[in-house]
Amino acid sequence: MLMSTPRxxxxxxxxxLSMFCVCFxxxxxxxxxxxxxxxxxxxxLFFETGSFCVILAVRKLKQKDGExxxxxITPEQWGNFLCTIFDEWVLNDVGNYxxxxxxxxxxxxxxxxxxxxxxxxxxxxxAVMEFNGDVYACDHFVFPEYKLGNIYQKTxxxxxxxxxxxxxxxMKHNSLPQQCLNCSYxxxxxxxxxxxxFMLSKDGEPGLNYLCKGYYQFFxxxxxxxxxxxxxxxxxxxxxxxxxxxxxxxNK
Ligand code: SF4
Ligand code: SF4
Numbered sequence: 001m002l003m004s005t006p007r008x009x010x011x012x013x014x015x016x017l018s019m020f021c022v023c024f025x026x027x028x029x030x031x032x033x034x035x036x037x038x039x040x041x042x043x044x045l046f047f048e049t050g051s052f053c054v055i056l057a058v059r060k061l062k063q064k065d066g067e068x069x070x071x072x073i074t075p076e077q078w079g080n081f082l083c084t085i086f087d088e089w090v091l092n093d094v095g096n097y098x099x100x101x102x103x104x105x106x107x108x109x110x111x112x113x114x115x116x117x118x119x120x121x122x123x124x125x126x127a128v129m130e131f132n133g134d135v136y137a138c139d140h141f142v143f144p145e146y147k148l149g150n151i152y153q154k155t156x157x158x159x160x161x162x163x164x165x166x167x168x169x170x171m172k173h174n175s176l177p178q179q180c181l182n183c184s185y186x187x188x189x190x191x192x193x194x195x196x197x198f199m200l201s202k203d204g205e206p207g208l209n210y211l212c213k214g215y216y217q218f219f220x221x222x223x224x225x226x227x228x229x230x231x232x233x234x235x236x237x238x239x240x241x242x243x244x245x246x247x248x249x250x251n252k
Contacts (some may be wrong), residue, residue: 073211074214075210075212075213075214076213076214078211078214078215078218079215079217079218080214081214082214082218082221083217083218083222086102086222086225090222090225090242090243090246091247091250094229094239094240094242094243095238100116101119102222103115104119105119105219105222105226106226106229106230106233107119109188109227110230110233110234117193118192119188119189119190120172120190121173121190122170122172123137123138123168123169123171123172123194124137124138124160124165124169126138126139127148127156127159127160129151130142133150133151134147134149134150134151135147135150135151137164137165138168141195146168148164148165171194172190175194176190176191176207177191177201177205177207177208178203178205179201179205179208179212180209183216185215185216189215189216189219191208192209192212193209196209196210197209197210198210224249225242228242228245
């Protein structure tokens with residue numbers, strides 16, 4: 001963590017639509033801001049237990065047949081969603097509510113390893129084991145070509161540090177289209193998760209992330225605040241000082 005010990009932790013992450021069933025909401029300020037979104041943006045949970053807080057957002061993209069689900073979030077909606085939460089957070093909650101994606105963005109801004117694999121330069125640390133002991137490179141890539149072995153035949157260390165997993169890990173960066181390599185925010189985005197890279201770049205190259213536009217909007221929106229927090233962090237001051245700066249900036 002880049003900031004002081006968290007009193008409350010917050011995460012923004014995605015789950016399949018089918019997992020949504022109940023909504024508990026004691027703390028309503030984020031909900032109030034986000035309820036204005038379309039159907040999949042309205043569907044999120046906000047648990048507030050005093051020690052742990054979670055925001056879940058639906059971002060279902062592809063169906064089994066490989067087609068984009070009709071209710072999938074658009075890149076623009078994803079960008080608006082992130083910016084809306086960020087605007088609330090940067091004014092009031094930095095250092096109190098830890099939002100994984102924002103924390104990881106700041107980590108990339110200051111040259112540290114982000115806490116979420118999707119914003120890391122390389123993959124390879126989120127293998128998954130099936131009920132029968134088969135281990136795969138990632139829970140988003142449970143396909144025969146990404147099988148690392150079986151726990152009854154190989155140790156986890158052998159599989160996680162083997163050549164196959166290394167190749168899978170570096171593929172995230174090595175397969176980026178030129179548009180990403182030229183992007184001002186490549187250092188923060190890294191093309192996001194390869195599972196979402198099924199679009200053509202503006203030059204017609206395959207492998208652009210479907211959510212590119214939304215991520216670009218988000219990184220562009222938060223850049224001044226990230227620059228400020230980076231300056232504070234490097235000067236060994238609290239990045240949370242950004243809240244006061246953000247309020248002054250907003251009132252100008
Ligand atoms: S494929 Fe996606 S989910 Fe898997 S390790 Fe890479 S970034 Fe993370
Ligand atoms: S914002 Fe778009 S172009 Fe830039 S690195 Fe991310 S996916 Fe690539």
